[in-house]
Amino acid sequence: MKANRPIILVVGARPNFMKIAPLYDELKSRSVDQILVHTGQHYDEKMSKVFFDDLGLPEPDIYMGVGSGSHSEQTAKIMIEFEKICIDYDPKLVVVVGDVNSTLGCTLVCAKMNIRTAHIEAGLRSGDMEMPEEVNRIVTDALANILLTPSVDADKNLISEGRMEQDIYFVGNIMIDSLIKGLKRASKSKVLEEIGIQKGEYGVITLHRPSNVDDFETLEGIISAMEEIVKENRLVFPVHPRTKNNLEKMGLKSRLEENPEIILTGPLGYLDFLSLINNSRIVFTDSGGLQEETTFLGIPCLTLRDSTERPITVLEGTNKIVGSSKRDIMSAFKGATENANYQKASIKYWDGKTASRIADVITKGE
Ligand code: UD1
Numbered sequence: 001m002k003a004n005r006p007i008i009l010v011v012g013a014r015p016n017f018m019k020i021a022p023l024y025d026e027l028k029s030r031s032v033d034q035i036l037v038h039t040g041q042h043y044d045e046k047m048s049k050v051f052f053d054d055l056g057l058p059e060p061d062i063y064m065g066v067g068s069g070s071h072s073e074q075t076a077k078i079m080i081e082f083e084k085i086c087i088d089y090d091p092k093l094v095v096v097v098g099d100v101n102s103t104l105g106c107t108l109v110c111a112k113m114n115i116r117t118a119h120i121e122a123g124l125r126s127g128d129m130e131m132p133e134e135v136n137r138i139v140t141d142a143l144a145n146i147l148l149t150p151s152v153d154a155d156k157n158l159i160s161e162g163r164m165e166q167d168i169y170f171v172g173n174i175m176i177d178s179l180i181k182g183l184k185r186a187s188k189s190k191v192l193e194e195i196g197i198q199k200g201e202y203g204v205i206t207l208h209r210p211s212n213v214d215d216f217e218t219l220e221g222i223i224s225a226m227e228e229i230v231k232e233n234r235l236v237f238p239v240h241p242r243t244k245n246n247l248e249k250m251g252l253k254s255r256l257e258e259n260p261e262i263i264l265t266g267p268l269g270y271l272d273f274l275s276l277i278n279n280s281r282i283v284f285t286d287s288g289g290l291q292e293e294t295t296f297l298g299i300p301c302l303t304l305r306d307s308t309e310r311p312i313t314v315l316e317g318t319n320k321i322v323g324s325s326k327r328d329i330m331s332a333f334k335g336a337t338e339n340a341n342y343q344k345a346s347i348k349y350w351d352g353k354t355a356s357r358i359a360d361v362i363t364k365g366e
Helices: 014-031 049-057 071-089 099-114 132-142 152-160 174-186 191-195 215-230 240-250 253-257 268-279 287-298 328-338 354-362
Strands: 006-011 036-039 094-096 119-121 146-148 168-170 201-206 234-238 262-265 282-285 301-303 320-323
Touching: 006 014, 006 049, 006 071, 006 099, 014 036, 014 049, 014 094, 014 174, 036 071, 036 146, 049 174, 049 268, 071 099, 094 099, 099 119, 099 132, 119 132, 132 215, 146 152, 146 354, 152 168, 152 287, 152 320, 168 354, 174 287, 215 234, 215 253, 215 328, 234 268, 240 253, 253 262, 262 282, 268 287, 282 287, 282 328, 287 301, 301 328, 320 328
Parallel strands: 006 036, 006 094, 094 119, 119 146, 146 168, 201 234, 201 282, 234 262, 282 301, 301 320
Antiparallel strands: none
16 A cells, blocks of 8 residues: 555535535644545536535645536536546545435446445435435445445434444534634625625525526526515525526526515625525525525525425424425425524534544544
């Protein structure tokens, strides 16, 4: 074994960056030889570069530039390019995060090359195989050597799928490390002034799941619910590129633009977005990470999906799974605004120290 074999950290899409940044810093402080690889799954400045700046991540050491495509095309491109990197750098460990196609593609390469992998955010399950992320989670967790879980439900899922206890480490939620650090800096954000809104007087909505934004009837129903909701409070809607493309294709964009109570923005940077949600009255989303962030912050969250891979946010937090029909959204909105008693959740190991626990696990024996 060469003495200087590095650890490779892989990022690809927007939700990966805030999960890798704290680990990158921690490994750097321990002088661990590491290489940051960006697959290029997300490539727009607002979907990627802004996050590196906001999170204090350096430029990636290697940028693969795979870009968009169908799931198979994107995953295949990731595999071809990542295999070359593994041949060149001979890593002793590859760290992957979350559930995006980059997570799956790089884990598959490592399994084929007998390279050890650690999966951060292992064990989450929605039970919905129509979600591309669920396929990515299941395959990644079947192959990864070190399974780093954010909550105890994830440990149980892995055990029930036959993974051995000695491969599973409950380390907590690393995204909360970034959140705690980011909150101080986010308080200086001018995003509310720029948008022209006041603390506590607006809701935020984010949508990007194919099940919500690729189907006309579903998306039209959500927009119709938004038009009702803004009779009570304004909505800020930072629009994901997938959603923007579909709104334009389906002829729905002008309907949103014409409503003065719906404020459309492009994708926001990490700190501006934190400030936006932390000062909001309520959040509507189909994102995974946002269910956790709102739980930590004590902001009511209505999840416009039929399932969640993060049940702890419902059991111990402020999240409610409401589905995507106009009727269900409206009745949940009414319930959420009538109940003003929301509190910050205190979940074990969502404490800002997860990166340190992960670094202990992955550098054990060095
Ligand atoms: C991906 C992840 C999803 C994650 C989401 C966060 C998978 C299977 N999905 O979904 O789990 O929650 O990222 O954002 O990995 N596009 C741009 N600019 C970009 C990136 C994408 O315009 O920088 C557009 C392209 O038209 C692309 C589409 O958005 O085809 C979808 O991008 P893609 O990475 O395939 O999936 P997301 O919907 O972003």
